[in-house]
Amino acid sequence: MAQNKEHIVMFPFMAQGHIIPFLALAQLLEQKKGCTITLINTPLNIKKLRSSFPPSSSIRLLEIPFKSSDHGLPPDAENTNALNPHLIFKLFQASLSLKPSFKHLMHNLVHERNGQHGRPACIITDIFFGWTTEIAHELGMRHAVFSIVGGFGTACYYSSCLHLPLLKAKSDETEFTLPDFPEANKFHSSQLSESLRASNGTDPFALYMKKVLTECMKTNGFIINTVEELDRIGTMYLRKTFNLPVWAVGPLLLSSENGTNRAGKEAQLTPKACKNWLDAKTPNSVLYISFGSQNTISKSQMMQLAMALEASSKNFIWVVRPPLEYDINSEFKADEWLPEGFMQRIKTQNKGLIVEQWAPQVEILSHKATSAFLSQCGWNSVMESLIHGVPLLGWPVATEQFFTAKYLVEQLGVCVEVARGRSCEVRHEDIVAKMELVMNETEKGNQMRRKACEAKEIFKDAMKDEDGYKGSSIKALEDFLTA
Numbered sequence: 001m002a003q004n005k006e007h008i009v010m011f012p013f014m015a016q017g018h019i020i021p022f023l024a025l026a027q028l029l030e031q032k033k034g035c036t037i038t039l040i041n042t043p044l045n046i047k048k049l050r051s052s053f054p055p056s057s058s059i060r061l062l063e064i065p066f067k068s069s070d071h072g073l074p075p076d077a078e079n080t081n082a083l084n085p086h087l088i089f090k091l092f093q094a095s096l097s098l099k100p101s102f103k104h105l106m107h108n109l110v111h112e113r114n115g116q117h118g119r120p121a122c123i124i125t126d127i128f129f130g131w132t133t134e135i136a137h138e139l140g141m142r143h144a145v146f147s148i149v150g151g152f153g154t155a156c157y158y159s160s161c162l163h164l165p166l167l168k169a170k171s172d173e174t175e176f177t178l179p180d181f182p183e184a185n186k187f188h189s190s191q192l193s194e195s196l197r198a199s200n201g202t203d204p205f206a207l208y209m210k211k212v213l214t215e216c217m218k219t220n221g222f223i224i225n226t227v228e229e230l231d232r233i234g235t236m237y238l239r240k241t242f243n244l245p246v247w248a249v250g251p252l253l254l255s256s257e258n259g260t261n262r263a264g265k266e267a268q269l270t271p272k273a274c275k276n277w278l279d280a281k282t283p284n285s286v287l288y289i290s291f292g293s294q295n296t297i298s299k300s301q302m303m304q305l306a307m308a309l310e311a312s313s314k315n316f317i318w319v320v321r322p323p324l325e326y327d328i329n330s331e332f333k334a335d336e337w338l339p340e341g342f343m344q345r346i347k348t349q350n351k352g353l354i355v356e357q358w359a360p361q362v363e364i365l366s367h368k369a370t371s372a373f374l375s376q377c378g379w380n381s382v383m384e385s386l387i388h389g390v391p392l393l394g395w396p397v398a399t400e401q402f403f404t405a406k407y408l409v410e411q412l413g414v415c416v417e418v419a420r421g422r423s424c425e426v427r428h429e430d431i432v433a434k435m436e437l438v439m440n441e442t443e444k445g446n447q448m449r450r451k452a453c454e455a456k457e458i459f460k461d462a463m464k465d466e467d468g469y470k471g472s473s474i475k476a477l478e479d480f481l482t483a
Contacts, residue, residue: 006121006481007036009109011102012148013126014042014091015080016293017378019049021148021225024252025124026059032465033481036117040105042066044078060117064101071097080294084328085398085422088294089195092128093208103135110139124223127154130215137218144480145219149379149400150226151234151248152411156184156403158241160192161209165201180241183233184403185410190420191402221245223480225252225379227462228472230412230455245483247476251383251459253362269353271360274317277353281315281369287393287435288364289374290319292381295397299323299337301419301426306338308431309352310345314439315369316352319359324422332356365390371439374418377405386414389456391448393418393434413451416444 008029012022022039029035038060041049046063053059068077071094073087080088109120122142125132136143147154159178175186189197199206221244228235228248238246278286289305291297297305302323309316322330323337334343334354346352361381364370365388373385374393378401385392392415394405408415418434419426438445462473470478 005034005036005118007038007118009038009040009106009120009123010146011040011123011125011129011132012146013095013128014045014078017080017380018126018148019045020254020380021252022124022126022146023049024254025146025223025225025249027057027254028249028252028477030057030059033477035481036060038062038109038117038120040064040102042078044076062105064098064105066094066098066101068094070094082329083294085294085296085324089205089208093204095128096131098129099131099135102132106135106139127216128212130212130218133215133218142483143219144221144223145216146223146225148225150250150382150404150407151224151231151238151246152184152407153234153379153400153404154224155181155234155237155241156406157400158213159184159237160196161206161213164196164199164206181237183237184406187406190424191396191406193399193402194422195399217242217244219244221247221480221483224248225250225383227251227459228476229458229462231407233411234407245479247480249473249477249480251387251463251473253380253384253387269317269355269359271363274353274360274363275367277317278364278367278369280350283368284371284439286315286317286364286367286369287372287374287439288317288361288370288390290359290361290381291321291376291395291397292378293358295376295378295401296321296323296328297395297397297422299325301422301424302337303339304426304428305431306342307428308435310339310342311428312432312435313351314435317355317359317364318352319355319357321357372435374435377401377408377415379404382408383459386452386455387459389449389453391415391438391445391452393438395419397422412455414448414455416448 010022010026012018026037026039030037040062043063046061050061066078069075073090077083080091083091120141123132123136124144124146127145127147133143159181163179175188177186178184195205222238224246226248227250235246235248322328362384365384370390372393373390374395375381377394377396382404392408394408394415394417396402396405405417409417416434416438418431438448462471464471465474
């Protein structure tokens, strides 16, 4: 098929949660569909990616100039995981400065003389880089926006931003509905992120989002990292609202076999050491806890979570990042963040592992000893959990995570919420009750495991491409290439 040799340029936002699914899509297009891929990002992100790529990959990595200190950010802050939460929006604003450099880079790619990669046919960019639509069309290329979150989360977030003044008035009420998305059912005011709750429609966040989303509407279509069969409400809303093609091509996950080490992130706990520890545990006995690559909770919340883990006597692996009150790059301070003697007690009992910053998540979730995942409900983490049939305990803290948690609880039945937000009060007794509900042989826990296994089979079927059978996501990918 001629279209399978196309040169595609990809440009993710500077965040691990964005770069990872872009990489997974790039590898799928390269390995399964024979496409030539050029992936663009800022120098430090490209450096980390280059060091983690397998030698067999032909994906070309190109740097786009960016100096964080020119925008009131710390030096070398080119990724959200290096920033405290209050600075992340500043990186989003700073990313608008990339437009002239991107335009220059694309002109160079179009007029390359060696002919090695061919003229780019399409640009796939992050939803926050909607301004690239203008450049793509100027150069006679197709353009697609890639939403790295699910259809339901994308739809709810888009609708929320669209109705910010109305939302502001309604968020003081106990419950409300989104005017153009009644199928999503009722929301509670606590299911809005801090940015959405604080916005009145004319503040810097609202103006930025309005500009971004308006530019995105000029694209030729949307690629969504989801599976049609499990996400119909969200994908239907997007098709109806945007009046553009929407291709559900998920789950897009980086496999541990391809040699790419989580997009350049180093795990403190090696996969081998992790496997050895899990091998010694009984099946379905371990709780995995992680709030993702850029999220954390408060010190008091961390204390309550630690107390819950001790009180429950469950095995656990907990990826700890500095609490909200500390710099995100602080050294690990067990004596300040965790109950006195906690580290020594869990070491003596061999019931838990505390891992700083990053762990081999796929290896943990794929192990038979893992029973459940306490997660911030970031979409990459959700899919990595469900593709292994692992149910979730949800603790959303930012952006669309609140909407994703709602979808997992109400639509899929694979999650219970433990807490909601960075500032909510939590009691360790409540966390213990939720852990036992999911991990013990309760009616609810068994039902959640069954539904998580059903989701696993649907995910696998969507990506199947063998013996003449093509799953829905493979068909959607081919439809995108044909378009």
